[in-house]
Amino acid sequence: MRTKLDKKSGFSYAGAIIFFVVIALVIQTALVVYEYIRERTDDLGLVALLMLGIIIILSGLCTVADVIRRKIMVDRPVAKILSVTEKIACGDFSARVYIEHTYDKYDEFDLIAEDLNYMAEALRKSEVLKSDFISNVSHELKTPLAVIESYTKKLSDKKLDEESRIKYIETIRSATSKLSKLVTNILLLNKLENQHLRPEIKRVDLCGVLSDSVLVFESLIEERGLTLECDIDTLYISSSPDYLEIVFNNLISNAIKFTEPGGQVTVKLYPFGDGAAIEISDTGCGIPEEVGMHIFDKFYQGDTSHSSEGNGLGLAMVKKVIDILGGEIKVESETGVGSKFTIILRG
Numbered sequence: 001m002r003t004k005l006d007k008k009s010g011f012s013y014a015g016a017i018i019f020f021v022v023i024a025l026v027i028q029t030a031l032v033v034y035e036y037i038r039e040r041t042d043d044l045g046l047v048a049l050l051m052l053g054i055i056i057i058l059s060g061l062c063t064v065a066d067v068i069r070r071k072i073m074v075d076r077p078v079a080k081i082l083s084v085t086e087k088i089a090c091g092d093f094s095a096r097v098y099i100e101h102t103y104d105k106y107d108e109f110d111l112i113a114e115d116l117n118y119m120a121e122a123l124r125k126s127e128v129l130k131s132d133f134i135s136n137v138s139h140e141l142k143t144p145l146a147v148i149e150s151y152t153k154k155l156s157d158k159k160l161d162e163e164s165r166i167k168y169i170e171t172i173r174s175a176t177s178k179l180s181k182l183v184t185n186i187l188l189l190n191k192l193e194n195q196h197l198r199p200e201i202k203r204v205d206l207c208g209v210l211s212d213s214v215l216v217f218e219s220l221i222e223e224r225g226l227t228l229e230c231d232i233d234t235l236y237i238s239s240s241p242d243y244l245e246i247v248f249n250n251l252i253s254n255a256i257k258f259t260e261p262g263g264q265v266t267v268k269l270y271p272f273g274d275g276a277a278i279e280i281s282d283t284g285c286g287i288p289e290e291v292g293m294h295i296f297d298k299f300y301q302g303d304t305s306h307s308s309e310g311n312g313l314g315l316a317m318v319k320k321v322i323d324i325l326g327g328e329i330k331v332e333s334e335t336g337v338g339s340k341f342t343i344i345l346r347g
């Protein structure tokens, strides 16, 4: 594997050539001086002594030159890099090494500095993601917890009538189930992101998996006063039924949630290339363009008042699963007309 260092190795050759020229000059100077002394005296002891002195002076000059070179070319960049690594180690991920050279004149220290800056940026981004995640989770936990707290207080009133008691218990149950769904989704998404779960790929009867998902929502569709249209071919592909179930359930549940009574939810499955295409569409509120840009982000909900159910994790999971399965997801939507999610899966 060629590394960045290989590409920049021209600079090391330059260093080697300078070193070679200096040594050649030192030897040449010593030879010239030797000839000069030999022409003027035959006393070998004196010649040896003078040569020793000359060699000591030349070595001393070279050593001083090397110390200065090291100070400028090694110690200075190392000190700069060390001060930044210390800052990063103490948690300051905004620290960066300033690179003085232009890219075509980069030396090995510039390459290290560039990688260090890259690593610091990655750490800064992951820190931002982590703190965003914590604040999102805390925010999502707060509402149902506040409901549970306030309704348990109300329940402790001894004069409470039976009808209110049943209503309060139902409110607490619904808040608990929201909490439980939130925790389940966070755990599932975390497993998917950290690849703790590996899909078990087998021959899948897509028609069967999709029909099962539709059946799960049949009574809810009826309850919401929606009509359901299905156009599902018999099709087999190599995939993971458990993963596909996550995708279908989330998309169908969204289609139902965002469609007003009287609307329609349509589910289609047909061959596409060597694989399959699945369309889940609705005649609901549609997705405005500015919302569409974020729908696959974790905890993003188009309705910022969070009046609709959920935590904004559904489509983030769908996207992750589709990526793992090597498929594609497309969204077409028009505000007030409806939305269509199309999934392309390979055979």
Ligand SMILES: Nc1ncnc2c1ncn2[C@@H]1O[C@H](COP(=O)(O)OP(=O)(O)OP(=O)(O)O)[C@@H](O)[C@H]1O
Residues within 6 Å of the ligand: 250, 254, 255, 258, 282, 284, 285, 286, 287, 291, 295, 296, 300, 301, 302, 303, 308, 309, 310, 311, 312, 313, 314, 315, 316, 339
């Ligand atoms: N079929 C749809 N029609 C209109 N808007 C949609 C549709 N599907 C998704 N959206 C928009 O995308 C946002 C994100 O969807 P996602 O499924 O991730 O979250 P959610 O449904 O709000 O919550 P959760 O899935 O956690 O229950 C939704 O809040 C909504 O604004």
Ligand SMILES: [Mg+2]
Residues within 6 Å of the ligand: 250, 253, 254, 310, 313, 314, 315
């Ligand atoms: Mg959803």
